[in-house]
Amino acid sequence: MMGLLLRRRIAGMSWSVVRGVLILGLCFLIVNPVFVKISTTFMTEKDIFDPTVQWVPRNLSLSRVVKHYLDVAGRMNYIRASFNSLVFSLVISTCQLVACTVVGYGLGRFEFRGRGLIFAAVVFTLVVPPQMITIPLFLNFRYFDFFGLLEGGGFNLIGTYWPFILTALTGTGARNGLFIFIARQHFRGMPRALEESAYIDGAGQFRTFLSIMLPGAGPILLVIFLFSFVWQWNDIFYTGTFMRGGLNLLPFSLRSLISTYHWSISDEFKTIVNNTGMVLFIMPLLVLYVFLQRYFVESIERTGIVG
Amino acid sequence: MKRKLFKLSLKQKQNYTGYIWVAPFIIGFIFFFLAPMLQSFRFSVSELNFTTDGYELKYVGLENFKYALTVDPNFNQHFTETILGILINIPAVILFSFFIASVLNQEFKGRTLARAIFFLPVILTAGVLHELEVEDLMYLITRDRGNILLSAAMVRDFFLDMRLPRAIIDYVIIAASNIPQIIEYSAIPILIFLAGLQSVPAHLYECAKIEGATGWEMFWKITFPLVSPLFLTNVIFITVYSFTAPGNSLVGYISSLTWGRGIFGVSVAMSLMYFLAISLILLVVGFILERNVFYME
Numbered sequence: 001m002m003g004l005l006l007r008r009r010i011a012g013m014s015w016s017v018v019r020g021v022l023i024l025g026l027c028f029l030i031v032n033p034v035f036v037k038i039s040t041t042f043m044t045e046k047d048i049f050d051p052t053v054q055w056v057p058r059n060l061s062l063s064r065v066v067k068h069y070l071d072v073a074g075r076m077n078y079i080r081a082s083f084n085s086l087v088f089s090l091v092i093s094t095c096q097l098v099a100c101t102v103v104g105y106g107l108g109r110f111e112f113r114g115r116g117l118i119f120a121a122v123v124f125t126l127v128v129p130p131q132m133i134t135i136p137l138f139l140n141f142r143y144f145d146f147f148g149l150l151e152g153g154g155f156n157l158i159g160t161y162w163p164f165i166l167t168a169l170t171g172t173g174a175r176n177g178l179f180i181f182i183a184r185q186h187f188r189g190m191p192r193a194l195e196e197s198a199y200i201d202g203a204g205q206f207r208t209f210l211s212i213m214l215p216g217a218g219p220i221l222l223v224i225f226l227f228s229f230v231w232q233w234n235d236i237f238y239t240g241t242f243m244r245g246g247l248n249l250l251p252f253s254l255r256s257l258i259s260t261y262h263w264s265i266s267d268e269f270k271t272i273v274n275n276t277g278m279v280l281f282i283m284p285l286l287v288l289y290v291f292l293q294r295y296f297v298e299s300i301e302r303t304g305i306v307g
Numbered sequence: 308m309k310r311k312l313f314k315l316s317l318k319q320k321q322n323y324t325g326y327i328w329v330a331p332f333i334i335g336f337i338f339f340f341l342a343p344m345l346q347s348f349r350f351s352v353s354e355l356n357f358t359t360d361g362y363e364l365k366y367v368g369l370e371n372f373k374y375a376l377t378v379d380p381n382f383n384q385h386f387t388e389t390i391l392g393i394l395i396n397i398p399a400v401i402l403f404s405f406f407i408a409s410v411l412n413q414e415f416k417g418r419t420l421a422r423a424i425f426f427l428p429v430i431l432t433a434g435v436l437h438e439l440e441v442e443d444l445m446y447l448i449t450r451d452r453g454n455i456l457l458s459a460a461m462v463r464d465f466f467l468d469m470r471l472p473r474a475i476i477d478y479v480i481i482a483a484s485n486i487p488q489i490i491e492y493s494a495i496p497i498l499i500f501l502a503g504l505q506s507v508p509a510h511l512y513e514c515a516k517i518e519g520a521t522g523w524e525m526f527w528k529i530t531f532p533l534v535s536p537l538f539l540t541n542v543i544f545i546t547v548y549s550f551t552a553p554g555n556s557l558v559g560y561i562s563s564l565t566w567g568r569g570i571f572g573v574s575v576a577m578s579l580m581y582f583l584a585i586s587l588i589l590l591v592v593g594f595i596l597e598r599n600v601f602y603m604e
Binding site for chain 1: 324329335336347428430431547
């Protein structure tokens with residue numbers, strides 16, 4: 001006969017073991033591709049198909065790896081392209097943040113006729129696949145005439161910041177519906193009394209928003225900003241369409257990296273080069289994530305997405 | 308009219324200014340969303356030609372749809388593959404992310420790190436990376452190694468011994484060979500479930516414990532019903548996310564038609580059919596779930 005306590009203890013311990021193995025295994029599945037990518041960049045062509053080589057290449061020489069990285073970075077125009085991407089992502093995600101917070105505030109705090117309809121429209125923008133509207137949008141921006149107000153051919157906005165700024169400022173950029181939704185859920189949950197006391201003290205609506213509502217929304221703003229920044233940095237669907245022939249962003253230079261080499265290079269060498277490019281591409285985000293993951297993970301729990 | 312406006316209370320006046328706050332979105336919705344959508348309906352029944360100072364449309368009826376369905380060699384295959392892929396992924400991602408969220412919600416050492424790692428795929432999912440991985444030897448080799456471990460025949464025999472229905476076994480095998488993708492899609496659903504699990508009021512559990520409920524009972528009687536609305540949220544999220552997820556073969560194919568061969572009308576017609584199929588899935592799944600979901604209010 002085993003005591004009840006002992007049995008409980010054994011059950012608890014075995015669950016801990018199972019849980020530990022499971023979590024470790026899954027974490028390995030997630031992290032492994034990143035490690036493989038990094039280790040591939042250290043390899044020579046021979047190492048790729050060598051089955052005895054796992055993670056650590058046979059003849060590792062630091063100077064060769066450094067030279068290889070510098071070569072790839074040079075071909076990608078890395079400094080220039082990542083600077084372009086950084087500025088671009090910062091500007092666009094700031095615009096998205098401002099617009100989505102303002103619209104979310106309007107939807108969350110005010111009761112006006114048609115509010116439900118507008119909220120439904122926000123959700124609708126999320127559900128319609130962007131492929132459906134990118135071609136008409138592309139043509140609108142290619143021959144931008146303020147929707148028929150301007151005579152003649154109109155301006156060509158493709159390859160500039162404008163398509164992104166215009167859609168970001170109006171809350172219709174990539175997955176902006178989600179950001180509006182998050183902001184709305186948050187502001188809806190704030191106590192009314194906060195606002196009322198501000199009004200009584202004579203603050204206008206805008207003032208109340210800036211100095212009462214925004215400071216409390218810090219974590220939400222950060223989540224929206226981070227999502228928007230990461231998605232903007234990684235995006236090649238929208239940028240590939242509206243930034244055609246414009247700014248050289250990092251995804252573009254990664255995509256065309258292999259074409260800077262002679263056509264006769266071996267598949268093994270191609271793999272090494274592409275992996276180096278990919279590591280260089282995700283490196284800034286990984287560094288950002290290491291510093292900010294605490295906010296990323298913790299604050300989404302407070303976004304009220306669940307509300 | 309003027310008198311009526313004059314009589315508005317302060318609160319009503321303030322509420323009317325709500326329109327000013329949402330005005331940016333209304334403008335954007337009309338010009339950058341609704342208008343292009345209506346245009347795309349028009350494009351799908353037209354042939355698009357570029358002229359020197361713009362473009363012109365020629366009405367061709369259902370020609371584009373006919374071309375996509377009967378002439379184009381790849382569309383049908385990509386279409387069924389993508390739709391089936393989404394249908395297979397939805398239950399797998401939902402179950403997986405709910406399970407992982409429940410595990411990550413428990414107290415254990417290294418929980419913060421584990422959460423950070425499970426959320427990592429959000430950062431690593433980029434269209435370019437998928438494009439390059441298609442011809443990446445190292446990626447293909449490691450993927451094959453993973454598949455050998457889960458050798459389908461072995462798994463099938465194992466489950467057949469357990470006398471499980473054939474359909475379930477086949478589903479498990481397909482889902483198992485999809486594990487990397489399922490993990491990738493699960494990142495945000497896990498967070499949504501986690502947030503939901505943490506917002507379940509603690510006093511309910513205390514009360515249940517005093518009444519002598521077991522962990523199993525508490526899970527099915529308290530946790531599950533309270534989190535159930537999030538199943539709907541997550542199904543919608545996953546479906547929407549899989550439309551645009553990098554690596555989606557249909558999306559890649561449509562883009563290649565647009566920019567590679569310049570047949571805009573056909574690619575718009577394809578997107579339209581894709582959109583209709585997805586909406587149908589969302590409606591059906593949403594309807595079924597909505598009837599079975601529990602709301603606390």
